[in-house]
Every structure is written in C-alpha cells, then in structure tokens.
Amino acid sequence: xxxxxxxxxxxxxxxxxxxxxxxxxxxxxxxxxxxxxxxxxxxxxxxxxxxxxxxxxxxxxxxxxxxxxxxxxxxxxxxxxxxxxxxxxxxxxxxxxxxxxxxxxxxxxxxxxxxxxxxxxxxxxxxxxxxxxxxxxxxxxxxxxxxxxxxxxxxxxx
Amino acid sequence: xxxxxxxxxxxxxxxxxxxxxxxxxxxxxxxxxxxxxxxxxxxxxxxxxxxxxxxxxxxxxxxxxxxxxxxxxxxxxxxxxxxxxxxxxxxxxxxxxxxxxxxxxxxxxxxxxxxxxxxxxxxxxxxxxxxxxxxxxxxxxxxxxxxxxxxxxxxxxx
Numbered sequence: 001x002x003x004x005x006x007x008x009x010x011x012x013x014x015x016x017x018x019x020x021x022x023x024x025x026x027x028x029x030x031x032x033x034x035x036x037x038x039x040x041x042x043x044x045x046x047x048x049x050x051x052x053x054x055x056x057x058x059x060x061x062x063x064x065x066x067x068x069x070x071x072x073x074x075x076x077x078x079x080x081x082x083x084x085x086x087x088x089x090x091x092x093x094x095x096x097x098x099x100x101x102x103x104x105x106x107x108x109x110x111x112x113x114x115x116x117x118x119x120x121x122x123x124x125x126x127x128x129x130x131x132x133x134x135x136x137x138x139x140x141x142x143x144x145x146x147x148x149x150x151x152x153x154x155x156x157x158x
Numbered sequence: 159x160x161x162x163x164x165x166x167x168x169x170x171x172x173x174x175x176x177x178x179x180x181x182x183x184x185x186x187x188x189x190x191x192x193x194x195x196x197x198x199x200x201x202x203x204x205x206x207x208x209x210x211x212x213x214x215x216x217x218x219x220x221x222x223x224x225x226x227x228x229x230x231x232x233x234x235x236x237x238x239x240x241x242x243x244x245x246x247x248x249x250x251x252x253x254x255x256x257x258x259x260x261x262x263x264x265x266x267x268x269x270x271x272x273x274x275x276x277x278x279x280x281x282x283x284x285x286x287x288x289x290x291x292x293x294x295x296x297x298x299x300x301x302x303x304x305x306x307x308x309x310x311x312x313x314x315x316x
Binding site: 040043045046059067069091092094096 | 254
C-alpha cells in the first residue's frame, strides 16, 4: 500500500497494472465561497437553499449550502487534476453517492481515495474495472460526500 | 398512478402525502451543445474527451462526450424546474448513479421519474423519504443516465 498526494506530476500516470488494493490517493485542495455556490445553483440547481443565505435560513439546511452536484463536480475536478493520476483519464461508469452533511461556503475541500477492487476485463485485454472509494472532506476532516465509483482503467501495453 | 408532465405550475407542488408508489413525472427538455459541454469540462472535468472533439476521437469515447457530472447537473436542473414538483424542493441524501452511454453535443435531454418507495420518518413527523428512479434520456429515447435517489420530502402540515 502507498499513498500518493496531490500534484505528484505526470510521472505518476498509472495503468491498471500499477494499482494495488488498498492504494490511497490524496488530492490538492479547493476553497469554496458563496459566489461559486450561487453560480452553480443558478445554472443547475436553482433552489432557495443554494441561492441565498437569507432564504436558506428557514429551510432544512438552515443556511446556504452547495448543491450536492456542485460538491460532486468539484470532487471530479480534484480527482482529475490531482487526486487520481490515471494514464488515460478518470472514466467512471457510475457508482453510489451520498452527502452526509451539507457543503458550506467556508469549506475547503479535498478528496481522499482508496482502491477497493481491481478486476481485469475478460473480453477486453486492454482494460479493467477499478472500484474506488472517494471521500470528499473539508478542512476539519468532516465527510461531505462519499462516492464509491466504478472506473474503467487502461492496462499497460504489452 | 398518474403522470405529471413538465411545467405543470405551482399548483402541483407536492407533499409526501400526495405521492403514491408508481407515480410518474416527466420533465421539460434541455438541448445540449459543444459549448456547454466544453464550458462545464473546463471548470469541473478537464479531460481531453470532454474538451475537444478532435482530441476525443482517439479515446474510449471516440468523439466529444459530456462529463457524467454535467449530465447529472442538467438532470437536477430539469427535476428542479419541471420534473419533480415537491413543496419544499428536491433534496437528495444520495443514491446510485450510472451512465450507460455517453451524452453527446447533439442530445436533447429530458428526465422521466418514478416513485419506487415512500417511507414516513418515525422520528420526524414532518417528513419522510422517497426513493425515486430518474432516467435521463435523449430525443431518441436512449438512456444516458440512471439515478435512483433517496429524497427527503416534507409532509403536509396537520
């Protein structure tokens, strides 16, 4: 098992063959703010609790919260740019996502990932599937999103 | 069972008590294009197959494809604005997502949802959970995303 921390550079671009169960990856950080939360919400999730702190006060969220899809999108950016250095990119076919607590404007996000399963394809010798557990946490270590994804990962050319 | 089609207006804002298993909802449509795909990718998923049709040719996608998170975000917009008229908003705690085939620049998306389960909360008499199956399809009816979500839904005030 090894841990690779964000921004390790191109030399760390990995194939399926380079991964081991239990390998861990930690991304760089992304600082959120009210403007980002509201801009995303206006475009993709225009609900009061994502658009205005005042309007959010009387809702389930009791204050401005980021759309879960915004947390997911930032998580993807962190994985792609620093959190999961895969040779042919981070390509997911799906997974299970949950948001245990709201993401707030003052949160600084990072992503901690762990390889859970590695399954070479039987029909396609050039690739395999990796089950990856990605935890998106803030600066206090609080879990904002859990995503267990199935990734398509290239094998090293023979 | 009934089907509510997009843009039914505020009179259709629903509480948990108004929903029945098997109720179906159909959203309005959203037309995608290359500019939207690339703008989302630059911000949240900067990988070649989401940024440039030419660069995407030699990848698994064999041409420009939207980020799965872009499909998810558009799905949310369609649910919020026309696809799932809930009284206190569309609030998800998570779910299972998959992308059976890539979303393309020429796709026109809509969302078809169905209520699978309704569970009043034991500890919080003002709310309950709804399991909702949401299929995001294009103009040819092809399934681009399946999301089975758990929503928090308000109960009608006594």
